[in-house]
Every structure is written in structure tokens, then in C-alpha cells.
Amino acid sequence: MNDFFQNTYLQSALDWIKTNYIKIILVVLILSIAFGWIYYRNLVQEENSKKASILFDEFNFMLNKDDIDLEALTLLRENTKDKYPDQIYSILMDFEISQLNYNLNNFQESLNNLRALNLELEQRGNEVSFLKDLSRLRLSLLLISENEIDEAREILNKNFIFFEELKYEFLGDAELKSSNQEAARKNYETALELTSSEIHKELIKIKLSSIIN
Numbered sequence: 001m002n003d004f005f006q007n008t009y010l011q012s013a014l015d016w017i018k019t020n021y022i023k024i025i026l027v028v029l030i031l032s033i034a035f036g037w038i039y040y041r042n043l044v045q046e047e048n049s050k051k052a053s054i055l056f057d058e059f060n061f062m063l064n065k066d067d068i069d070l071e072a073l074t075l076l077r078e079n080t081k082d083k084y085p086d087q088i089y090s091i092l093m094d095f096e097i098s099q100l101n102y103n104l105n106n107f108q109e110s111l112n113n114l115r116a117l118n119l120e121l122e123q124r125g126n127e128v129s130f131l132k133d134l135s136r137l138r139l140s141l142l143l144i145s146e147n148e149i150d151e152a153r154e155i156l157n158k159n160f161i162f163f164e165e166l167k168y169e170f171l172g173d174a175e176l177k178s179s180n181q182e183a184a185r186k187n188y189e190t191a192l193e194l195t196s197s198e199i200h201k202e203l204i205k206i207k208l209s210s211i212i213n
Contacts, residue, residue: 052084059093063100070104073097091117091131098138111146114139118155126161133162140170149178165195169204181211 059076062069074097081090098113118139121132136155143152156171172187185208192204 048084049087052080052087052089055080055084056089056092059089059096063096068100070097070100073100088128088131091121091128094120095135095138102142107142107146111139111142114142129161133160133167136160137163137166137170140174144170144174144177147177149174165191165200167191168194169207172204172207176207176211185211 055076059073059080062073062076073093077090077093077097080087080093084090094113094117098110098117101107101110101113114135118132118135121128121135124132136158140152140155143149143155152174153171156167156174160167168187168191172184172191175181175184175187188204188208188211192201192208195201195204
């Protein structure tokens, strides 16, 4: 009986395959194309990452020279972004160029660099959350130093995944600079609760002590 049922099941399966073989072939082809495309895309992505990292190494080599050519660095950054827009290397270059402009006292240019960088990062997904939050902090810090308090406040009030303790510390700095001492105190106290660094705690306590009761 078992042999009979097995043979019947096998015959039914063969009959089904004969009837639906075109559909089976189509499904196999579609799956093959899909997996082939995913493999090809990952291969291209890996190759682009390698090429972009070579440009990033060249950028760092130029950055560490005694006679830094800002124009050449900017050109290399633009070239990297044009060729490999999905890579993060041009973003890392942007951070360095902004810092370089700041060190050269080109504060407005540094601010413009950070604004453009932050705008680009805000349009990306969660895969760049760390860099996004870092750009927010650096931009807000420079805005506060330039008395652009409202813009700094707007940036710092966004949802952060990283650096929350710094977010509230900088919010405290912004409020203190706009003479809103009670709001500054609350933000410093929140930052104090969030930070795990003893050194950072002491720095925040110094800022708190500067607030007139």
C-alpha cells in the first residue's frame, strides 16, 4: 500500500510539473535575475567603496602636508562626491574642509560648509545617524559662537540618537547666551544626568555655577 501511495504521489507531482513547467521556468528565471542583480549591485558597491577610499587616502595625504592647498582639497572632495555619491568619504572630507576653514579664521565659509553638509545628511537615512548628529553639534556650536541662536536652537531640538548629553549642554549654552538662565539651567541639569564622563560632569557643573541664582 505504501508503495502504491508513493507511486501515485510521484506520478501526480510529475503530472503537475509537466502542466506547469513554463511557470516553473519563469519563476526560476526571475529569481536568478533578482539574485544576480543583488550580487552585481553589491559587487559594484564594494568596488566603488575601494575607489572612494583611495581618494580619501589621497585627501588625507594632502591635508597633512605643510603647505595645504584648500582649493585642491575642495576639488578632490567634489570629484569624490560626483563619482561616488553613495559613499560617505565625501562627507568625511566635508568635515575636514569645514574644520580647516575654521582654523584659517574663515568662519563664514566654515559655517556654509557645515550648513551644506548638515542638509545633505538630514536627507539621508539612519545609516548615517552618527555623522548626522555630529554635524548638528558642530554646526550648532559654530552658530552659537556667531550669535545665530535661533538656528542653533532649531537644530539642537531635533531628535538625536547619539551625543544627547552634548545636545543638552549646547542647548544650555544657547539659552545662556540669549540670557534665558532658567532654560539654560534645565538643559545643563539634563546634560549632567545623561553624561557618564566624570570630566564632562565637572565641566557642566562649572557652567551651572556661572548661572546667577
